[in-house]
Amino acid sequence: MTSTDPIVGSPNGAGPANALPAPAEPTIADALAAIARRSPASPAVGRRGERLRTYAELHERTDRLANAFTAAGLRPGAPVGAWMEDCPEYLEVYLAAAKAGLVVVPVNARFTAEEARYALDRGDVQALVFTDGTAPKVEEAAADRPLRLTLTPGTERVAGAAAYQDVLAAAAATRAAAAVPGDAPYIMAFTSGTTGFPKAAVLTHRSVMTVCRSQVAATRLPAYGVRAHTNSMSFTSSVSAHLLPTLFTGGASVLMGTGWHVDDLLDVVERYRATHTTIPSPFVRDLVEHLGGAPDRLGSLQSILHAGSKVDGSLLQQLGELAGARFVEGWGMTENSGGLVCSTSALDVLGASPIGSAVFDTVGRPVPGVEVEVVGADGAPLPHDGESVGELLVRSPSLVAGYWRDEAATAKAFRDGWYHSGDLGSIDAHGYVRVVDRRADLIVSGGMNIYPAEVERVLRTHPAVAECAVVAGPHERWGQTPVAVVVVRPGVSLTQDEVIAHCRAHLAGYKKPTSVLFVEQLPRNSSDKIARERLRQIVAAAAG
Template structure:
């Protein structure tokens, strides 16, 4: 039996050859054009001596060439290793060395740093995608050399085993060095097929792709899903609320997928009502828990339903999902998808009963769980203790089987022996009309061990004092939970996917 994830592209090119696969500033690429271009990249990789199983690092923004290169890598039987565009030389070098990458495809905007990292990792083959209208950097080869390779004979499509690694996704590295989660062709196909069917993605859908494709959410839950069902992707290389609103109107986008901070930015944009967003039929939120107040405001403002899901790099993205407006449990992350089990465990590994009073660690097993961490059996054994993947997330399940994520274990604040879940306090802060962004963190305290602190950014034109915010929260939560101090910032630090970086606070 064989299964190569790239067969999804081949199938969509056969059934929808002239349909737009990708829209972008300045043009579009059809499914047959995408399929043909990725064939040439595959031939180019094979022609340079790469063999099935070799790792190829891919460091590009949300541009058509990312999609072309991704499927070209898979067609050659190689393993795609997405690399964050924001990485500096040392970080690039670490990922290349750890994954054993033999070749790097990068972007002119980061080529100098990427080339330094490649040199440190001993990777001599670097291909650079130029920025239109600017000189090509003086490092590496032109990406066009791969793209212009002649395909001799049948189009390449390596007959991979379903259990072969297709992608190595590196975790965010919030606790030490990033680890490379090995995801197989079968796992990624299932994560495209099953959630796509649950979500009801259609070939006439236009899906906005502003989440980075080098992140598992963008790669697995958007790109792969769209190609599986021949939907159209509208690519936006960098999140800017004004640009997103413009593209929604321009391309008649029907599906918006983002993280909570993106929804917040769209709500707070002063020109929000000047753009026609009536084409939207649904929103999807993931990557971090979305505050209840934000869901409510988005649904009121844009007239759409926001469906929340949950997943991690190690679970090929989707683990649980709210499948429709009729079947969802609002404010939950939904139920496990087909072939996936989720439980809530206490510190002793015992399964906790349903109910919000029984918060424990979410553990997962099923078709979506990674093969393991690349080259790191010790970390794999620790993460898979007891035969279940330990997510590091705290949550509970209700009596109907809907899961609720409370917080990350590492973000838990223990104040004088009492557990404070930052998300609960953040949800209250988001109900204040002046608050645009909020994060709650624990700070050292000689008497209590930790004290609760809030860091917030305000909505444009709104004001509120520290005392007013503290009092507002104090009226709505138990006395040990409310923040004793508030720090105001213009913006909170975020990573490339829009998650607030609490470790920097």
């Protein structure tokens, strides 16, 4: 009996005696090398306000770093931890790992030492690169871990770290291209951990390259453009679905870093002639307000993507009216290698959608090559009528290989080629997808389903509400009841009765909150998502 080679797919990898060898699948490292050859002087990446490194510099520096990793004894498949704040060196770690066949384990810069230790141990990290902002926690997090190499581009040389620039200077400046199998692990992306310890999704070289191609269409990326990069690089999708696709198209990325405001973003657009960016949910209203007075400040922008936590459709419509065909709404996930599975089109935003302005309450339609289906609790497909709500399933060539060393979680989430997202939603007859809520966040009160997002949408229309979240609280008769957790805007007052009355005016009686908790801020996890499990604990404690 012959075996089948998993890469070339023929018995033992052998073909006809006179056949040419099958070409290796291209990786992002090959894309970098090609761009550096044809456009060596083109800008590639840098912080705002600083000179951008060219593609020639980026290619040489990542060759040197890959050689340093190899010289330290790291072999293909070895995990490299990156516990870093946003900086060009962070992207260099990703690219050097691709060249050396290593696996990047990004560790969120906001993690505590305990959280980071879990990621380092779970990923079996053999080398670590960190920056000054995470340095105070490194020794505790990496204690007793045998690391072959520890580097920092900063000044805090803790845990025996070598200076990043010194290591690069000592390494060879060129490196022979290596064939890396397309299904080899490339990135170990830890999920948000909203329900417990985070799982590590395994992105492959093939899935990342597929995302690079699909993001060009999904987010309407221009070739050789300039990205104003607003997302934290601690989030895997920030790199795999935004920085790497920009590199794939020969573009430049300007890192906004932390602490920026909408004015800063628009200044970067003007100074660098940025062509595309992403607007995080907390900044959507600010951007709308800024553009209301100066719509011409969008200037060179060709694409403004919003994806992530929900924003009211009415607010997105305002942004769409101001930004025009530039605006893109989408839905993606780590399990799709960070990339979008659905997005709106330019015609949608320009008023040509067959569902009119209701398109702003959707995440658009599936990206070419991606399938989205909706199923009931029994797993049977539901009609595409825009009303039937069930779990949304995704089939995509960009899906991750599974969860690292977690066969049970992999088998539960990935079945028969479909990823079971855990998101509840509907699909209409035109293929538009509406994401209603997370299945785990559904509130069942007296047998009635209540979607927190629906109640939150109404709460956010109250002028005194700055932020809000709705979770299930215990109820002696109904089992569960919706409880609103509210952050009030500065300088105004708001009472529980006013909140409940506002909801009663806009929602069926069983959906309105029965109690309200006022807090200074909502708890969030390391991905800046609302930590609903923590909120449920707070609500349960308040209920006694």
